[in-house]
Amino acid sequence: MTDTVPGRHDGAQRGGGQLAPLVRAVGLTKAFGATIAVNGVDLEVECGQVVGVVGENGAGKTTLKNLLCGLLAPDAGTIELDGQPVSNFRAAELGIAAVHQEFSLFGSLSVAENVCISNLPGRRALINWREIRAVAREYLDIIGAQLDLDAPVESLSTGEQQLVEIAKALGQADRLLILDEPTASLTEPERERLFGVIRRLRERGLGMIFISHFIDEVYEIADYIVVLRDGYRVDGRPASELPRRELEELMVGRPVSERKADTGMPTDEVALRVENLSSGPDFTDVSLEVRRGEIVGLAGLMGAGRTELVEAIYGLRSSEGRVWVSGTLVPHRTPADMKRLGVAFVPEDRRRHGLFSVRPVRENLTAAAIARLVRRWLPGFGFRGERASAKKIVENLRVVCPGLEVPVWALSGGNQQKALLGRWLAIQPQVCIFDDPTRGIDIGAKEEIHALIGQLARNGTAVLMVSSELPELMQLAHHIIVLRQGRAVAKFSKPFDPRVIIQYAASAAEEVSDDVV
Secondary structure, three states, X not given: OOOOOOOXXXXXXOHHHOEOOOEEEEEEEEEEOOEEEEEEEEEEEOOOOEEEXXXXXOOOHHHHHHHHOOOOOOOEEEEEEOOEEEOOOOHHHHOEEEEOOOOOOOXXXXXXXXXXXXXXXXXXXXXXXXXXXXXXXXXXXHOOOOOOOOXXXXXXXXXXXXXXXXXXXXXXXXXXXXXXXXXXXXXXHXXXXXXXXXXXXXXXXXXXXXXXXXXXXXXXXXXXXXXXXXXXXXXXXXXXXXXXXXXXXXXXXXXOOOOOOOOOOOOOOEEEEEEEEEEOOOEEEEEEEEEOOOEXXXXXXXXXXXXXXXXXXXXXXXXXXXXXXXXXXXXXXXXXXXXXXXXXXXXXXHHHHHOOXXXXXXXXXXXXXXXXXXXXXXXXXXXXXXXHHHHHHHHHHOOOOOOOOOEHHXXXXXXXHHHHHXXXXXXXXXXXXXXXXXXXXXXXXXXXXXXXXXXXXXXXXXXXXXOOOHHHHHHHOOEEEEEEOOEXXXXXXXXXXXXXXXXXXXXXXXXXXXXXX
């Protein structure tokens, strides 16, 4: 049962006996007010083909996905499935499903219920719970996800929720599967497992569109690559015929810097010290230090306890152990205590835990400094200097937005992340804790955030950083601490060996390096 995958569709016949592509989009155009998100885009997907779609945030990738899966109707252009025009369609009825970048899960429902939510087994009003569990386990086994079927989805980590989304989509797609940033929250082993699933589905004839900011992944899994920029299709070629450097320059419309982030040299002064910190089953007896001007990376697999550790350090979850900030013991940590001591925290999920999505950009940028602004409030005029402060952050970080009063959800993912970072930089933090700060953003925005983190370190800020991308940690960090099953098992200094780091992160053995935390 666990080896089943969606079946093959061999396409329809064109004139002269030639097979029509599984999906063909011609001249797709979609505008939102004066903004044209997708402008005359053509796209074809053959049976058993993986088409990679790349581009910066705001290039039109997500809008294109929503057009192809029926969530939006195009203003112009046509979509054909097996050579037949379709319009105003329901994707599930045509065997099309998408794994969206923003989760579409019901947090209070179980894993099994979420996987089967679009087609609950049963007869009339009676639900067959045994069959729900069997079907859910089938699709979770396809992607190798060992999750508790009865666990409410809201209790899962972000990466585990991503696996539930993928399993749910597999239950709906038997023609076309669209994956929008499916690996953003997955670690290296989970990504490799997903790629194995994609290859198996490709062998069975399923067409797939793979949208990703991770260029290495696109080259690893895609047969054909389409590049979008500012809503236009600027190129499309077989992956083997498109050099990586050219692809990156097509995405951003300019040469991409090959400079490594300049992170400077740490001082000897310890800014953040953690001693014997433990929190239930999540992590145990973790100790670490971060000096001023130092970037310490936390590596590990999903479930290793990285996010839980940084949340506990910041006072977002209960824990036992001791934490010092600039030599001051913080006995009963709360986020307010840590902020007062100059500690900033950027969470993994910016939409759920970081930004006030429906509030203006202005308010999101100044929220961390609101205590200072409150003292300068004038009746009828609001907080004096708030707009000036927000405008300065926008200019310094090059946040692209239509205006300070638009809701922050209207910004692209990369600009949302820069806005969240800018909010904390307004308080001039002594310590920054970043949990996957470049998750789900494009290569251009990622380059800018890397430069910003490097600047923080050069200015003497201590940085503790979680990342699911080991190359990112290797580029930025002065030291990398490896967590495995809630314990810090090794600490490495430059030059890093990725094979050794992965070995310690994944190994069940108890041996650790000489440089043990």
